[in-house]
Amino acid sequence: MIRHIYVHIPFCARICPYCAFYKDLLDRPHTWRFCEAILRELELYQGGAIFPGSPEVAVATEGGKSFRRTRDRRSSLLPSTIYFGGGTPTALTIAQLELLLRGFRERLNLSCLEEWTIEANPGSVSARKADLLKKFGVNRISLGVQSWDDHLLKLLGREHNARQAEESFHLLRAAGFANINVDLMFGLPGQTIEQWRSTLEKTMALQPDHISAYCLTYEEDTEFFLRHARGEFRQDADADSEFFEIAMAILEHAGYEHYEISNYARPAFSSVHNRAYWLGKDYLGIGPSAVSTVGMRRWQNVCDYRSYIDRVLSGQSPVGPSEDLTSEMKRTERIALSLRTRDGVSASDLKHFAQQTDEIIALGLLRKSNGNFVLTRRGKTLADSVAEALV
Ligand SMILES: C[S@@+](CC[C@H](N)C(=O)[O-])C[C@H]1O[C@@H](n2cnc3c(N)ncnc32)[C@H](O)[C@@H]1O
Ligand code: SF4
Structure with missing residues (x-):
């Protein structure tokens, strides 16, 4: 659904x-x-x-x-x-x-x-x-x-x-x-x-x-x-x-x-x-260049709007590139996206990164909250580097 x-x-x-x-x-x-x-x-x-x-x-x-x-x-x-x-x-x-x-x-x-x-x-x-x-x-x-x-x-x-x-x-x-x-x-x-x-x-x-x-x-x-x-x-x-x-x-x-x-x-x-x-929920993208992710599948519509219109109105699919996602890809994306949120990354997504996580915590950039790992105030200013270190 x-x-x-x-x-x-x-x-x-x-x-x-x-x-x-x-x-x-x-x-x-x-x-x-x-x-x-x-x-x-x-x-x-x-x-x-x-x-x-x-x-x-x-x-x-x-x-x-x-x-x-x-x-x-x-x-x-x-x-x-x-x-x-x-x-x-x-x-x-x-x-x-x-x-x-x-x-x-x-x-x-x-x-x-x-x-x-x-x-x-x-x-x-x-x-x-x-x-x-x-x-x-x-x-x-x-x-x-x-x-x-x-x-x-x-x-x-x-x-x-x-x-x-x-x-x-x-x-x-x-x-x-x-x-x-x-x-x-x-x-x-x-x-x-x-x-x-x-x-x-x-x-x-x-x-x-x-x-x-x-x-x-x-x-x-x-x-x-x-x-x-x-x-x-x-x-x-x-x-x-x-x-x-x-x-x-x-x-x-x-x-x-x-x-x-x-x-x-x-x-x-x-x-x-x-x-x-x-949170990595499924979504459907409609229109030129729109990306969809449903289950383990991701696809993108053609970008050029003229070709998008011609394809759809002539009964052809507007879908361009598509790929199968692996659970590893999904987990990496979830970490990168959820790290930026107030609720942070779930401990289960980081279970294979215990050493990196401890190091980042020791640097004062990450903290544990309600079982999740959340950026500290200083960590937020360095969010991209923290994400790189984790994925
Ligand atoms: C699709 S636009 C919003 C709607 C409308 N097109 C507009 O510009 O008013 C999305 C938002 O992305 C931000 N944005 C676009 N390009 C950006 C860039 N290179 N760096 C940072 N923010 C950007 C802008 O704040 C913009 O309002
Ligand atoms: S080019 Fe268009 S989409 Fe991009 S920021 Fe300007 S108005 Fe918004």
């Missing part, structure tokens, strides 16, 4: 020079067909078709094409979370969002749905869009604010300024959203500690329910990566640690629980979808 669905919507009105997610410029002529393809892919899974690795029990034909069909119980969808990410889902028009949301409502049994998140860019939020999302059952918004400093927003190539981001936040609240996440970034080129402090304070004043604070990564194949390679931008690990510690101090003082390295939530507002992912 699959309880978590991720949907990738790869369009953005503008491409940010630091971003390595699969995305492309908004392509209006293709977006209607894209929405149709998303719903068609959902139907394929509902029918139990194209489920890589599932035992085949029959072959059915649709529109002249044959699909492997399966009656594997795991292929049934009963979502407790749906996450529309991107790209920028809100870059779609109101009519397209309505088609998608209505399509999901009509095709899925949503009786167990707890959380339906959509990622939004402040440049593409409107009161009508917000009302529509609310009306169709979206109950969590993740708003990409990044910074409240107009100069830094410009450097990041964002399509909005701080004032528009604030208006979008209020507009979402006015539409009735009681669960709003604000994405922030730190360690930006030229960003001062004072700018970061005031961005955090401004965020606190708005009282979002959840905050994701990401340290800028210079991702390959981005303009920022090239500028970093040319020496125009520098990464300063000490400054990054200081930004991180300030975020922890200010947000925890304001009552936010630091439940994952980059994530803070008011009590009861941690993300159900992300927690499931960090």
Whole structure:
């Protein structure tokens, strides 16, 4: 039974020079067909078709094409979370969002749905869009604010300024959203500690329910990566640690629980979808480039959205690369992901690493809590190195 669905919507009105997610410029002529393809892919899974690795029990034909069909119980969808990410889902028009949301409502049994998140860019939020999302059952918004400093927003190539981001936040609240996440970034080129402090304070004043604070990564194949390679931008690990510690101090003082390295939530507002992912639960990914993990099988849809649309609408499978997972691979991933969470890594996952674990504990980076191994405050600033030492 699959309880978590991720949907990738790869369009953005503008491409940010630091971003390595699969995305492309908004392509209006293709977006209607894209929405149709998303719903068609959902139907394929509902029918139990194209489920890589599932035992085949029959072959059915649709529109002249044959699909492997399966009656594997795991292929049934009963979502407790749906996450529309991107790209920028809100870059779609109101009519397209309505088609998608209505399509999901009509095709899925949503009786167990707890959380339906959509990622939004402040440049593409409107009161009508917000009302529509609310009306169709979206109950969590993740708003990409990044910074409240107009100069830094410009450097990041964002399509909005701080004032528009604030208006979008209020507009979402006015539409009735009681669960709003604000994405922030730190360690930006030229960003001062004072700018970061005031961005955090401004965020606190708005009282979002959840905050994701990401340290800028210079991702390959981005303009920022090239500028970093040319020496125009520098990464300063000490400054990054200081930004991180300030975020922890200010947000925890304001009552936010630091439940994952980059994530803070008011009590009861941690993300159900992300927690499931960090716990290694099965999830289905729909849309171009989306990854799925079900049982011991993982697969990824083709990335290019044009080929994704053509494949799905012509009855072919959009699945690209796939692999069988071993229990060892699953355990390694579980350690890497759960180490970053407040609950930490289970002792059973680390039982073969007793010596490394003891050494890391002796360095004051890890501690034992409720039978699990949890990063200490200092360990959190060195989380990646601790993970490397353990896996
Ligand atoms: C898919 S985007 C969110 C929605 C929307 N596209 C937007 O940008 O507003 C996910 C988030 O990842 C973060 N992010 C993207 N690229 C990053 C990078 N190179 N380093 C750190 N954080 C990054 C940003 O905070 C961004 O809001
Ligand atoms: S709007 Fe979001 S997904 Fe699009 S390029 Fe910018 S950060 Fe990436």
